Amino acid sequence: MADPSSYRPKPGQIPDSPGVYKFRDEHRRVIYVGKAKSLRQRLSSYFQDLAGLHPRTRTMVTTAASVEWTVVSTEVEALQLEYSWIKEFDPRFNVKYRDDKSYPSLAVTMNEEFPRVQVMRGPKRKGVRYFGPYAHAWAIRETVDLMLRVFPVRTCSAGVFKRSAQIGRPCLLGYIGKCSAPCVGRVSAEEHRELAEDFCAFMAGRTGAYLQRLERRMREAAEEMEYERAARLRDDIEALRRAMEKNAVVLTDATDADLIAVAEDELEAAVQIFHVRGGRVRGQRGWVTDKVEAVDTAGLVEHALQQLYGEESGEGVPREVLVPALPDPVEPLADWLAGRRGSRVDLRIPQRGDKKDLMATVQRNAQQALVLHKTKRASDLTTRSRALEEIAEALGLDSVPLRIECFDISHLQGEDVVASMVVFEDGLARKSEYRRFQIKSFAGQDDVRAMHEVIGRRFRRYLREKMATGEWDEETGNGPEGSGANGANGAAPDGAAPEPGLPGGPVDPETGRPRRFAYPPQLVVVDGGQPQVAAARRALDELGIDDVAVCGLAKRLEEVWLPGEDDPVVLPRTSEGLYLLQRVRDEAHRFAIAYQRSKRGKSLRAGPLAEVPGLGETRRKALLKHFGSVKRLRAATIEQICEVPGIGRRTAEQVAAALATAAPAAPAVNTATGEMMEENEPAASPPPGIRGQRA
Structure with missing residues (x-):
């Protein structure tokens, strides 16, 4: 736990002007974004006695390791910048609504x-x-x-x-x-x-004028004794009226408005939104959120408006927005909405009449949504917590693994070898952290060697990023206390050159976005048994990383293997911990298979044509589209190949020569169905509920 006084700005450093501020943790990851009319007053409130802070605020400031700010001209600009940063950085201590x-x-x-x-x-x-x-x-x-x-x-x-x-x-x-x-x-x-x-x-909602036009045309058709056309227009009018009746009239003055209601308790909040257009309810949606920051109803409303209208413009923002509470001050938010719409937006609390009654209905929907969500969430939280505790107990970990990374290798008969890395945080998949790898240093069915390479590449990137921020000493190979990287091999023990696109640190100094491999896991899971686990552990040991646990999950008997152990750890079949490990492993397998199939599809489509000099992808596609497959192209004459637009005789002769010397490809096995595939046949997806075999 960090002491906020260790990174508190010096007196006089913070400007007394509007702006947006960011708290970062020890890994330079943005954990909270806020805006303020006066940066000096707002930031000073975070550095008071911890006992006087709200529990959630206290947790945030003790998790943070630094604070920085950006000065803007007006509060409207601060509102816009805050929304952009929350969307970009996804801070863990900010309110983030998610659709129920x-x-x-x-x-x-x-x-x-x-x-x-x-x-x-x-x-x-x-x-x-x-x-x-x-x-x-x-x-x-x-x-x-x-x-x-x-x-x-x-x-x-x-x-x-x-x-x-x-x-x-x-x-x-x-x-x-x-x-x-x-x-x-x-x-x-x-x-x-x-x-x-x-x-x-x-x-x-512009229905009246159109219906009147149809009725006028119907009467004209009847007067001209075109009774069939008049009957059809009559039926059209009736169909449109039935379609209109499907939306209940809630406001008689044909109002365009969005009504937002909030139901909350100490830990969570639910937001319900009714979209009313032309006096009728045209749509409804709901969000739920954890109250990870100290925020009142007005603050929840402000966050909801930012998320609801952040991507909208023009007709997406109505003339009137009705809310249960107004932020203080309300003018910047109203100006921001007016800027999104292009004209004035009336942001207010309904006081009487039909609008107040409709707001009560929206409020009841929000209360029901919160009750339903808490019923589901209680079970989910309990199950995930129990699963993580069971994993920690079975593997002998000091604490529960809040971040788990799982690696899997996939290939087709030793070709197109790829690997996947999936990330689970707090027992939930974090897909933005998923990564894919191409294994180019060798080819063949050697999963152990491939696993060693992938683990080494992932953690070498992590160590380089630590070195770039001063958390790693390249000469001594020593990191700070508790870094878990205390070996002598440092960032690149094999002397390998930096990989292409290597970032300069865990956070981009220009954009502030987290880099690819900035944060270490507490547990690495590999898809495989004892050999794969030993390879992963060896890769970590070569890098001097000793605070990341490793285990493997073998498919045959769902056994959990630990490094250096002759016997596996057998978790009960009903164990929530085993179920979570299976989910992590299966997700890594799915991600790897999807990547491998995409590469395989490209190579199958090109085939021996890739070896023809000067034949690019566009003309390869034209050839395959014209003949349908490489097999038919191989049987074609030079004259027939010349009929394809863009293919001259010299190129046709080269294509024919390349196909004549290349041996027909052996039928491949479709990993999803187990059947033999013809040349250039795409791999079919596995039947629902059936996991494909290793590619």
Whole structure:
């Protein structure tokens, strides 16, 4: 535990102006980001008597090892910079909302030549119009099915669209009138885009004018005695009204607003958001968070607004935002929202009427979400804690391994040897820390040698980064007390040159982002038995690292192997610790297999063509696309090869000569199915619930 007085700035160093500050730990990782109207007053509050600090603030300042700040002109700039840094550094002591589930949205891909209507989840993409989010995907599909009668916009995938254009026949929706079939030229790209724009306008709430236009056209058709067209327009109007009825009217004045409610206790908080457009609830979403910093309701609201509107602009930010509490001062936040929207945003607390009643409904949803989350989370926390304690007890560790790294080797008959590194922190996968390795120093089915190389490369990078920050002495090979790197071999015992792209320290001095291998684990898990464990331990010993435990998990009997032990550690089959180790090992295996398959696919697609001088990837793709496979290309004549655009006779002769001298590739084994693959056949994915064998 660090003493805050050891890094407290000297009197007069901190400016009395707006700004953003960062606390960093001993590894230079950013652990907290905050903003202040007066940096001097705010930072001074952290360096008072520890007994007077909030418990969470006390934990943060004793974990930190340094503090730094950036001065800005206004509080709005401070708000913008704080949001950017929280998103970039992901500080552990900042409030970070996470979705309690993945909400689907209705998306219209206006960035394509022929816009497509579809259900989308995940981050938003540029050039795509979004409506929602909705609670259920089936609700979106029902609404779209009703509206396609009036707005026959394309809903098919790119593959279906391309195939229909090739064969000259539309899909079923084109035959039944629920698609305008731009794939076969029934409408032009401009006409189809107008349909998509009308669809978006209707979904955005501009319904009245469109319905009136349809009713006028229906009456005109009836007066002209075109009764079939009038009946169709009547049915279109009814379909649109049924689609509108699926969203309840909650505000009679056709208000566009977002309502945000917060339910909290001492440890956690839940946020619920209702998106109201045109007086109707168009979407709902919820977040939950651990209260890792001392923050009140107004602070939670401010963080929620930053996350909700940080990526939004224009129509994404409504004219009115209703909240349960206002930050003090509220003007910078209101100005920031106005800047995102491009016009004034009314940020306030509802006091009476329909809006206050709707806020009460949102508040009840937040309370229910918090109760449901705590019911699930209690079980998860207990299970993960028990699993880590069981692992520490079984392996004889002094403390529970809060950071676990697992390594696996994958190859196909000794070719394209790769390795994976996955990271679990507090029993949960941290995918941003995953890494992949290419084994280029040798080829062959030698997992032990490959494991030794990968472990050595990973921890040499770690030692170099420590050396760059002064935590490692290159001459003596000694680190600070407790560093666990006390051998004489230092950063590069084998005399190897630094790897390409070697960072200058655990944190980039320009961006402040953590480097690839900046933080050591408490436990290294390898996929394998005693030989792999011995290789990993030997690699660490060569680097003088003695405070990182090593174990291996063998697949055959799920035995846990320790270095230097003749007998494995056998954990009970019902052990939560064994289950966590299996999850870590299986995730490393999955990650390695995925990487190896991607490399294998590239090599299979190129094959012997890669040896043809002057034949680049573009022309290789053209050849394979024209003939379908290397096997058919091998059987083609020089004249037939010359028919491919971009291939001259000299190149065709070189291709034919290369294929004639290259022996046909032996059928490979598909690691997912166990079947033999023909030349250039892609590897199939394993059936659901079945883990593929080692590649």
